Amino acid sequence: MNPRETAIRPAPTPASHDAGVPDYVRDLERVAAYLPPDQLGLLRRAWVVGAAAHAGQTRKSGEPYITHPVAVAQVLAEQGLDVETLVAAILHDTIEDTPLTYDGLVAEFGDTVAELVDGVTKLDKLQFRDRQEAAAESFRKMLLAMARDLRVILIKLADRLHNMRTLGAQSSEARERIARETLEIYAPIAQRLGMNLIKAELQDLGFRALHPWRHAVIEKRIRTQPVVRREALVQIEATLAQRLAKEKLINRLVSRVKSPWSIYSKMRAEHKNFAQVMDVFGFRIVLRGVADCYHALGVVHAAYKPLDARFRDFIAIPKANGYQSLHTVLFGPYGSPIEVQIRTEEMDLIAERGIAAHWSYKHGSEGSASAQNRAQSWITGLVEAQHATGSSLEFLENVKVDLFPDEVYLFTPKGDILALPRNSTALDFAYAVHTDVGNRAVAARVDGKLVPLRSKLASGQRVEIITAKSSAPKPQWLEFVVSGKARTSIRQQLKQLEHEDAVQLGHRMLDRALEVLETSLERVPTVRMDAYLAEQRYARLEALLADIALGNRMPAQVAQALVRTAPDKLERREVRAPSAEDRILITGRERGVISFANCCLPVPGDEIMGYHTAGKGIVVHRLDCPNVVEYRKSPDRWVSIGWDRKVEGDFGAALKIEVDNRPGALAQVAAAIAEADSNIDRVEYLERDSNLAVMRFGVEVRDRRHLADVMRRVRRLGVVLGIQRF
Structure with missing residues (x-):
């Protein structure tokens, strides 16, 4: 939120309903034309109240301050949000910076609008400074506000988007701080909530503010693509359109253009140059129904051969944020791969708007409700986790794992689907099922095979957790779990x-x-x-x-x-x-x-x-x-x-072993230790020459008798010259 530069003073209410209504208000009403007339009147009333409250206040650019909250409401109207959210957006700065009070908003617009404005007001006080303790505590508070009503964060995201669009009036230091905060905090939240349109614009605006020269160079290269590439794009598009038409599939086919930020991120992550990143053609095919999607998949695979192992079915197994689509990569006619996304109109809307689609598409259709439910369950999980964490920094560390999900999709024994971060283990899965299951886990069955808890999982696997009442978490578990929930629960x-x-x-x-x-x-x-x-x-x-x-x-x-x-x-x-x-x-x-x-x-x-x-x-x-x-x-x-009489578990011990320095000696010693039912924790050479090697073996044993058995078995080996306990 930008600082105000002038004092607050009351403003007169417009004399008539349409007199003096500025263009920016008419623009909002045009975008929000999906609302019934009485709700549009409520929007106009909110502007009148907001304009009076903010009268005399200006932005750093010199514009009247009220233009900002109205622009925020317009961003949300473009997402199809309900009237309460739009009214709250227009009034989102009034409680903190004007004479208007919470009770006044309740009397004028009702409890829901007042609560939304109050929630956004609390968020506006947050100051993020990356990983510092204050920032982490602020992040915790923001997620708690989101848990009360998801629309609070939608207003905050729209507020941040408009501030990023008008960032030019800020100082260079403020631009850099706000841009970094946008890329590290707000864009990932928009992505996690499935709001890809807002996420993409936040990322690109943040990139431009943080690295203006790099952004300008990449943007110019995108605009000046070679003629050959443009011709190839047209040819591929025509071929796909013709094949789909022959199958009588009603579709909307669009070519996808990469943004400067996505190109820059891919260049850095994959260590590629600009030409390598751009050497990919992207298309999106939007159809009427799910059956049409799979039909279209067969059509494009018949037109161009698919690349092996590059097909992903996010329709049957949606991403954690509700995203659904078929992804495939094809061999192009010009030697370049063709990336194709296939989805329905509803899936396309949810992919672009995420949880915002809940309020705009068929008023609660199954898909849009699912996107909201997934987001709500994610935030509910975070709220549960924050009660268990020892510090705000630990909480932020755990949440950032979930904000950057490169996910694997796994099946429970009943066929339910769980999404976990990449490199998740069977133990992460156990905690994803339930905290008590994780705490009592002893092993897992993956696709019917018994595996240890530290085993990494791959998408599509069926996982069953084996538990025991006597089992309890061990500190070593923290070394291999990757999900925030598992880490928090274990600690x-x-x-x-x-x-x-x-x-x-x-x-x-x-x-x-x-x-x-x-x-x-x-x-x-x-x-x-x-x-x-x-x-x-x-x-x-x-x-x-x-x-x-x-x-x-x-x-x-x-x-x-x-x-x-x-x-x-x-x-x-x-x-x-x-x-x-x-x-x-x-x-x-x-x-x-x-x-x-x-x-x-x-x-x-x-x-x-x-x-x-x-x-x-x-x-x-x-x-x-x-x-x-x-x-x-x-x-x-x-x-x-x-x-005590009952001592259970394994204990570390160290053995000093002298052996003939010849091939296979170490393997013989290791085999003898294994035959004695002991694990080798570590091995290091203490001395070594052409004839003799002295090694230190760290082993795990149950007790002194077990250690003696290990030493006895090793001593019998012909290559062993001496053994003693450290």
Whole structure:
């Protein structure tokens, strides 16, 4: 929104209905002629109210400010929007910048118009600065406004489009900032909502403002195409038209002209020069019905041979934004490929207008409603995700994945279609089905074959997720998921699990510390506990326990503080020394609060000790680790721990193996480790010459006994000269 340059003062209402009506208002009414007469009268009334409210205000170009909101309404009228949206567009700046109030708009035009204006007013206050925290928070607020009524973002997109059309009056710095914001935020949103006409113009205007010289050069090259190319275009068009006519297919055949932005983007993305990008002929065939589309596909394939693997059926499997069309690429008669899109009139309208078609085409036809439903479900999903994200930057990072969709289309076991970003895995699919399915996923069946969750999926595959009640998200999952929903859900669940584990471990640690003082957590009076929590600024006991587990509070110190406030008889008790029974038993699955030292890599069965580290929780070391000597100097941080009876999962260990340096030696060692049912995490050479190679193998084992079995199998190999544990 542009800054105002003059003060607000009231303006007189026009003397009669048509007197003094400027041309820009008549232009709006002409474009909005699809509205009934009474609604056109409401538009005129909105202009009268808006003109009076904005009287005396001008744009940077010097024009009366009211010309801008009327132009925004005209952009929306060209999309066929309803009268409430057009009225709200005319009045979209009144609440913030004029004496008009929300209640005044309700009284004059009703609740819906007032809510739309209020929603756009909130959006107008947003200032995007790319990836900075403020920008991310603004983006979050914008999506929440969209969720309340999609028409809010339609007005904002039209507002941005008119501002881009009149960008010349701005300073060079403002032009660059607004153009970059348009390309990074608004054009992708228009694309995600299926509004390709507005998206294309926003991209091209943004490109021209950001790189005027590059835009001018490409635009000139487009205008001055060689005569040979123009003749070829005409010849191909005539051939296609003739073939379609012979089949009695009523159609609208148009050649597609690439925009400067699309050419520039393709040149950069595919590292092609201008001639290579332009060496493609594009046509769109618009027909009456779906059956005609498939008939026309056969006609064009008979006219020119199709390129293998370049056919896409977006009619049977629509894109996530509701886009439907058949795409095929043909061998052209001049050695250049011919790109053809085939669709119905309704599909063409939805492809150009997206969710705006919902209000303009047959007033709620199945296709247009579908486009709106898809957009609404996308935004609803984003609103759910934003509640789970830890920060606005994380939210923006996740949403940008969905704003630039290069999608794959997948089938559920029931035949439903899900669209996911390119390179999505079976785990992304699981979270797309439902968050609970993702959290409990253990494997997947793709086209009937069992595959791991990290397997990448391709369009057309049928995917079934296998779940288990005992399964839970793992931090490693974040390394291979690509969809925003999966990433957000995993992070949220991991934080919840880590907190629960931290509370449980902290409870055990504080209890052990209190037992040394011959009391327990349950025996500390509630009043004394509440006083301590208030003094240390903890809202709940769980927060204190989690902090203890994470090493931010020492359990012995907390125990002493609680005991000191207890009765005198408790203070006079003799403090006993810790015994073996005081050890805290761990399973190794305590997420986020237990970690295993890389210096000694303990496994179940090893004698271990824990070192309490602030922010990291307990770091577990083997008792024979060289670093333990140093840690013994801080007895207050030394935690007596041991292994629980039930320890599940795999643990990392390291082996130093000396082998004859001859071909096949490494393969023999790897095979022996695999036969022992162990995975190799990593391998590195420590020493190597013509006769001997010393390697470090990182392996995964269940416990000390399993590690011994691995070492025994490797030691039997004839190529192995020695093996020992690091």
